[in-house]
Amino acid sequence: xxxxxxxxxxxxxxxxxxxxxxxxxxxxxxxxxxxxxxxxxxxxxxxxxxxxxxxxxxxxxxxxxxxxxxxxxxxxxxxxxxxxxxxxxxxxxxxxxxxxxxxxxxxxxxxxxxxxxxxxxxxxxxxxxxxxxxxxxxxxxxxxxxxxxxxxxxxxxxxxxxxxxxxxxxxxxxxxxxxxxxxxxxxxxxxxxxxxxxxxxxxxxxxxxxxxxxxxxxxxxxxxxxxxxxxxxxxxxxxxxxxxxxxxxxxxxxxxxxxxxxx
Amino acid sequence: xxxxxxxxxxxxxxxxxxxxxxxxxxxxxxxxxxxxxxxxxxxxxxxxxxxxxxxxxxxxxxxxxxxxxxxxxxxxxxxxxxxxxxxxxxxxxxxxxxxxxxxxxxxxxxxxxxxxxxxxxxxxxxxxxxxxxxxxxxxxxxxxxxxxxxxxxxxxxxxxxxxxxxxxxxxxxxxxxxxxxxxxxxxxxxxxxxxxxxxxxxxxxxxxxxxxxxxxxxxxxxxxxxxxxxxxxxxxxxxxxxxxxxxxxxxxxxxxxxxxxxxxx
Numbered sequence: 402x403x404x405x406x407x408x409x410x411x412x413x414x415x416x417x418x419x420x421x422x423x424x425x426x427x428x429x430x431x432x433x434x435x436x437x438x439x440x441x442x443x444x445x446x447x448x449x450x451x452x453x454x455x456x457x458x459x460x461x462x463x464x465x466x467x468x469x470x471x472x473x474x475x476x477x478x479x480x481x482x483x484x485x486x487x488x489x490x491x492x493x494x495x496x497x498x499x500x501x502x503x504x505x506x507x508x509x510x511x512x513x514x515x516x517x518x519x520x521x522x523x524x525x526x527x528x529x530x531x532x533x534x535x536x537x538x539x540x541x542x543x544x545x546x547x548x549x550x551x552x553x554x555x556x557x558x559x560x561x562x563x564x565x566x567x568x569x570x571x572x573x574x575x576x577x578x579x580x581x582x583x584x585x586x587x588x589x590x591x592x593x594x595x596x597x598x599x600x601x602x603x604x605x606x607x608x609x610x611x612x613x614x615x616x617x618x619x620x621x622x623x624x625x626x627x628x629x630x631x632x633x634x635x636x637x638x639x640x641x642x643x644x645x646x647x648x649x650x651x652x653x654x655x656x657x658x659x660x661x662x663x664x
Numbered sequence: 665x666x667x668x669x670x671x672x673x674x675x676x677x678x679x680x681x682x683x684x685x686x687x688x689x690x691x692x693x694x695x696x697x698x699x700x701x702x703x704x705x706x707x708x709x710x711x712x713x714x715x716x717x718x719x720x721x722x723x724x725x726x727x728x729x730x731x732x733x734x735x736x737x738x739x740x741x742x743x744x745x746x747x748x749x750x751x752x753x754x755x756x757x758x759x760x761x762x763x764x765x766x767x768x769x770x771x772x773x774x775x776x777x778x779x780x781x782x783x784x785x786x787x788x789x790x791x792x793x794x795x796x797x798x799x800x801x802x803x804x805x806x807x808x809x810x811x812x813x814x815x816x817x818x819x820x821x822x823x824x825x826x827x828x829x830x831x832x833x834x835x836x837x838x839x840x841x842x843x844x845x846x847x848x849x850x851x852x853x854x855x856x857x858x859x860x861x862x863x864x865x866x867x868x869x870x871x872x873x874x875x876x877x878x879x880x881x882x883x884x885x886x887x888x889x890x891x892x893x894x895x896x897x898x899x900x901x902x903x904x905x906x907x908x909x910x911x912x913x914x915x916x917x918x919x920x921x922x923x924x925x926x927x928x929x
Contacts, residue, residue, distance in 0.1 A: 445801075474807045490794075
């Protein structure tokens, strides 16, 4: 279970203003919201990549920020993180990249057949052919392949929690559908707890048990996809319904035009 | 007029304050980084393979450029010394001048400049790119310490390779000076070596290698520190790399200036 307790984070301006949220074990929760509202920042506070100014994050009851270095490392080993642009190590080939997702002891035995099997299994789990890409470097891969290698690196160590930061941003519809299906398959196969930060509301509603809407650093809505679709909140409706979104956008444009004319 | 003078003074003081704050912050962060590298090394968290890769890159890869720089340093010193000595001073003194100049100053400093341009800038750009493309975050999220994986191998390799490179530059520089003296002013090799031995202090070589050791630690330390602190995309990487090169050159020159009063008196 992941608990965000009154999390505050500001850079030059406040980004998160008191977010409290609980994600149950085995649940998939998607966080949606406008750009720049702190979705990725909230995700990065989960495993200590960003330290909140106030508040705490607890994973299975252990405080991420009250822990010593060793405990934090143990917590991080429980968590797989899929980065927005994959964040593969440029100087390593696909095999070496995926090996870094294994615990230290196994990663040191990178040449053993057992490790090679695990790496190949992880690549096959994300629909990649190890025979074709194992020895390629990231620059030789397409955007969709890089994302899937990043996913393979995140799951190879069999984490209990998976964090996805914009997993389908910049991908074509086919690759978007592939990644969504992979997220569902991984959840069904491993019962992993997942948090998905995404702009793609269709994907969020398709793969999630619950959806959270973050606006202006606060949670505006948390509920099931059905509740999200049925919500009367105009901001939620703007996200759930493209026509509503268009109306909101049109309203904003008209308002700005009136303000300019008044000036 | 008074207001303008006051504003100028306040602006100047503010700038001095900001510079002092920046220097103090960098000094603190560099010290912390050095301590973390030492802890990672002493607790056995640095992979030997990573150190060997960096030794190849920093040490072996720098040999050709260090060699060329050392040859040119030796040749220029020898020719200019020869030009000045042809009137009244015995020519064999040139052997001492070239040997002392190369070993005490040109060998370590020119090698440091080669390392700054060839290695330091590359480390900052490489780690800066890793920072802005979230590869450093990826290491953290995988439960690995970037200091042990990225910083320590580069610092260890720099500290091992640089004294050896300085020793090589000293040897090549003196030899090039000897050859140049023969061709420019007709000073024979035996006379050159006689002059070199006449004023030779064995301590000078240790002094030169010690400079190499210090520069070999400080250059990767600054470049790693600046790389880890990079922010803001490709432009940020460029900014950090330029700042790192300036920072390294100034630091090397300031440290070079502190060596004679500390060790040559």
